Amino acid sequence: MSAPMSSEAAQAIVPALREAIREAASLALPFFQAGGHTRAKIWSKAGGSPVTEADVAVDTFLKIRLSALLPEAAWLSEETSDDSVRLGHDLVWIVDPIDGTRAFLSGHPDWSIAVALLSGGEPLLGFVHAPATDRFYEARAGAGATCDGRPIAVSALGALDGARVAGPKPMIDKLSRGATQNGTAPTFVPVERVPSLALRIARVAEGVIDVGLISQDARDWDLAAADIILREAGGSVSMLDGQPTRYNRPEPIHGALIATAHGLRDQVVGALDGRA
CATH class of the missing domain: 3.30.540.10 (Fructose-1,6-Bisphosphatase, subunit A, domain 1)
Incomplete structure (x- = not known):
């Protein structure tokens, strides 16, 4: 061992x-x-x-x-x-x-x-x-965290309105519905699809994406490297209840996840579980 x-x-x-x-x-x-x-x-x-x-x-x-x-x-x-x-x-x-x-x-x-x-x-x-x-x-x-040797940090955005959101459309739609207040839905800035999940999370870390949404069935190898990059840049990859991801389990498979700056995490969690 x-x-x-x-x-x-x-x-x-x-x-x-x-x-x-x-x-x-x-x-x-x-x-x-x-x-x-x-x-x-x-x-x-x-x-x-x-x-x-x-x-x-x-x-x-x-x-x-x-x-x-x-x-x-x-x-x-x-x-x-x-x-x-x-x-x-x-x-x-x-x-x-x-x-x-x-x-x-x-x-x-x-x-x-x-x-x-x-x-x-x-x-x-x-x-x-x-x-x-x-x-x-x-x-x-x-x-x-760095990109090409230069320090990177997450976006300082403090509200979901105007957020650059990347991920599967059903999750984006659910986030929008959950964040709607007094009949007004937040306006999200469209982000071109990022096929590599690791890159999607890394772009949250460097502040060019505010919220990364991840559908269920991602594996440890999709997440772990980018997770530490995001953590060190001021954010986290977490489950929909806000709990951190866990690695090296018998089945290295994850449910739906979110990748955000710490300043947006509670809002995203609340919107996705219906509390916002």
Whole structure:
């Protein structure tokens, strides 16, 4: 069983981790066709979701490199069969080799590589890299969040009216209904759909989206890396009752979630559960 890791100890592996993620991106990019269909071979997983040879190449590469970097850490990723041994480990890598595979397939730039390190069930390190636009978000517990090396912070917006809201339309409609007061619904600013869930949350962290809504069935690998980035930028990913997300459970599947700045969370929670 691995032992918990301090934020300071985690900092020592950050340079090598950045390098590994950029090398992984170099494996995926040759298969990506901006505005066109991927060059990669494609097949369907159980349940019908697509996977490409790029997903598998990135997953394999990162598993080898990250396991060598921190041998005591267990592993959970979208493209590797789950091993329950992770439940007995305090250190766990959580990886999505390509978050937003359908975007990758179709030539949309909003796909990402997401890597998190959990310690004691909480994200300690988080990296979300968007290779097509060369954006690199990262955070370490207690050390703040950055994008391309520059500090980022959530929006200072204090009211839902005028909020930039991204997510599935049914959840946006429910938020609007719940926030309606005296017959007047808030006005939301439309945000173009962000296919990568990790990127959607990262954009809340950098303040270009005020509220990110997440439908049920997201997995740990969709969330953990961006979660720590948002936490360190002044926000949170939480359940609809405002409780924080929990990771490395036997079934790494989540219900509907919200990603917001702390200043908007209570309003969003209240609107979605009918209390607003």
